[in-house]
Amino acid sequence: MLNWREADFSAYTSTIAYPSKEEEERQKEAMHTAEGLVADLTAKLGHAPSCCVVTFGCQMNARDSEKIQGVLECVGFTATESEEADLVIYNTCTVRDNANQRVYGRLGHLKSMKQKNPEKRIALCGCMIQEPDVIEKLKTSYRFVDLLFGTHNIYKFPELLCKLLTKNTEDRMLIDVWKSTDAIVEDLPVVRKYPFKSGVNIMFGCDNFCTYCIVPYVRGRERSRSSREILQEVEKLAADGVVEVMLLGQNVNSYGNGLPGELTFPELLQEVEKVDGIKRIRFMTSHPKDLSDELIAVMRDSKKICRHLHLPVQSGSTEVLRKMNRRYTREQYLELVAKLRREIPDLSLTTDIIVGFPGETKEDLQQTIDLVNEVKYDNAYTFIYSPRTGTPAASYPKTMTEEEIKEGFDELLKAVQKNAQEAVLRLEGRTEEVLVEEINTHDPGLMTGRLSNNVLVHFPGDESMIGKFYTVKLTENHGFYYIGEKV
Numbered sequence: 363m364l365n366w367r368e369a370d371f372s373a374y375t376s377t378i379a380y381p382s383k384e385e386e387e388r389q390k391e392a393m394h395t396a397e398g399l400v401a402d403l404t405a406k407l408g409h410a411p412s413c414c415v416v417t418f419g420c421q422m423n424a425r426d427s428e429k430i431q432g433v434l435e436c437v438g439f440t441a442t443e444s445e446e447a448d449l450v451i452y453n454t455c456t457v458r459d460n461a462n463q464r465v466y467g468r469l470g471h472l473k474s475m476k477q478k479n480p481e482k483r484i485a486l487c488g489c490m491i492q493e494p495d496v497i498e499k500l501k502t503s504y505r506f507v508d509l510l511f512g513t514h515n516i517y518k519f520p521e522l523l524c525k526l527l528t529k530n531t532e533d534r535m536l537i538d539v540w541k542s543t544d545a546i547v548e549d550l551p552v553v554r555k556y557p558f559k560s561g562v563n564i565m566f567g568c569d570n571f572c573t574y575c576i577v578p579y580v581r582g583r584e585r586s587r588s589s590r591e592i593l594q595e596v597e598k599l600a601a602d603g604v605v606e607v608m609l610l611g612q613n614v615n616s617y618g619n620g621l622p623g624e625l626t627f628p629e630l631l632q633e634v635e636k637v638d639g640i641k642r643i644r645f646m647t648s649h650p651k652d653l654s655d656e657l658i659a660v661m662r663d664s665k666k667i668c669r670h671l672h673l674p675v676q677s678g679s680t681e682v683l684r685k686m687n688r689r690y691t692r693e694q695y696l697e698l699v700a701k702l703r704r705e706i707p708d709l710s711l712t713t714d715i716i717v718g719f720p721g722e723t724k725e726d727l728q729q730t731i732d733l734v735n736e737v738k739y740d741n742a743y744t745f746i747y748s749p750r751t752g753t754p755a756a757s758y759p760k761t762m763t764e765e766e767i768k769e770g771f772d773e774l775l776k777a778v779q780k781n782a783q784e785a786v787l788r789l790e791g792r793t794e795e796v797l798v799e800e801i802n803t804h805d806p807g808l809m810t811g812r813l814s815n816n817v818l819v820h821f822p823g824d825e826s827m828i829g830k831f832y833t834v835k836l837t838e839n840h841g842f843y844y845i846g847e848k849v
């Protein structure tokens with residue numbers, strides 16, 4: 363198996379960064395060419411070709427998929443949810459091995475669909491494709507895939523699409539993966555999944571190198587966008603009917619580092635708050651080591667920033683946190699939580715936890731469970747540690763057996779669920795503002811919306827309510843959500 367750091371990408375990578383504006387022009391030109399190619403394909407097929415973009419992974423990937431979708435629809439593809447589409451793109455994730463396995467599993471189905479539809483094209487992009495051993499595996503065992511591209515050159519998608527559309531199905535797989543980039547190219551078209559809410563990238567990459575995590579290797583070094591570009595995007599979104607924005611970055615608290623004279627993250631939030639039309643502001647993710655008093659004060663005093671903070675703890679044991687390179691102790695984390703609770707009493711707190719990190723003992727895990735009971739999280743995402751090639755922890759010796767990990771995981775999950783249910787129960791009978799997001803998937807007579815603190819509420823209504831705010835009484839508690847009544 364190839365190792366990250368020693369791998370030679372030179373066969374299929376380049377690291378040229380184009381000046382932003384020039385590159386934008388180049389991609390716009392490629393979109394014109396693609397439009398012509400799609401028109402030819404439409405004539406050949408007798409209908410506009412369909413496309414299906416499937417997102418694996420986090421909000422960052424979801425936002426990238428919206429950009430890919432934007433380009434495709436602009437040049438004449440029709441979007442569909444069905445993987446029978448003429449063009450299928452998997453935007454992959456590699457944060458844990460099960461994410462990779464899901465992709466390989468689904469590729470098998472695509473192969474048989476492609477045999478039936480000779481015009482079908484398959485492309486893979488995203489974090490998994492930044493791994494050299496993945497590329498090797500795809501090249502040898504999944505040769506029916508037409509195009510691979512990575513996370514750094516997604517802005518070149520129009521150009522890549524032209525190459526894909528002129529490729530014969532039996533031609534060699536097209537591979538364009540870059541090791542890194544400094545370029546941040548703005549202004550590609552975007553098709554949003556929801557008309558009323560949108561993610562906004564404020565930074566890319568990560569410099570934290572938590573020892574278990576592959577993200578810094580597949581997403582590259584931390585780069586912040588300029589606040590001017592971010593605010594222009596938010597203003598444009600607001601003008602387009604967006605009422606909720608989520609500012610996205612692997613560690614939003616270090617926004618602006620490396621850009622002299624740039625706003626800090628709390629200052630950026632204050633500027634976003636001033637944008638008319640934006641009613642709710644969320645952000646993801648906050649690293650506990652960088653969460654400042656200034657940010658807490660801005661959240662406390664804000665009318666628009668949601669009463670929800672995702673604050674990944676990963677472990678409740680100082681020793682494990684040290685091995686993870688998280689750069690805070692159990693005590694420092696608990697102090698931070700106490701400060702947050704003091705300043706913003708109605709804040710909902712959620713977290714991420716890893717179980718079975720190499721070096722973790724049963725006692726360490728007990729400390730995590732105790733911490734969950736002490737913090738009383740509104741929710742927690744729990745993961746079993748998955749070794750990632752090239753990360754430091756992948757070579758650390760294991761301490762717990764699979765069985766001990768499984769048992770500990772189940773116990774942790776029980777604690778998480780008990781606290782989550784109690785947190786939701788505390789809201790019973792309250793009247794809260796709800797942003798309606800969609801028709802309930804089980805009962806079309808109900809609409810599904812979210813409170814500021816992210817709790818889901820279902821209440822009677824119709825499609826015309828999507829994207830609007832309603833005052834709702836939380837009448838029936840159903841464990842993790844409410845059935846409510848409009849007041």
Ligand code: SAH
Nearest residue numbers: 574575612647674714715716745746747748
């Ligand atoms: N930047 C964010 C999220 C990164 S990935 C942060 O710092 O929190 C999302 C979550 O996946 C992480 O918080 C972590 O809990 C989990 N994760 C990352 N790498 C993992 C691995 N190798 N095995 C198991 N879980 C992992």
Ligand code: SF4
Nearest residue numbers: 568570571572575577
């Ligand atoms: Fe991964 Fe840590 Fe960066 Fe989050 S902060 S993306 S867990 S390295």
Ligand code: F3S
Nearest residue numbers: 419420455456457489
């Ligand atoms: Fe996965 Fe990449 Fe996000 S690895 S979690 S999609 S940054």
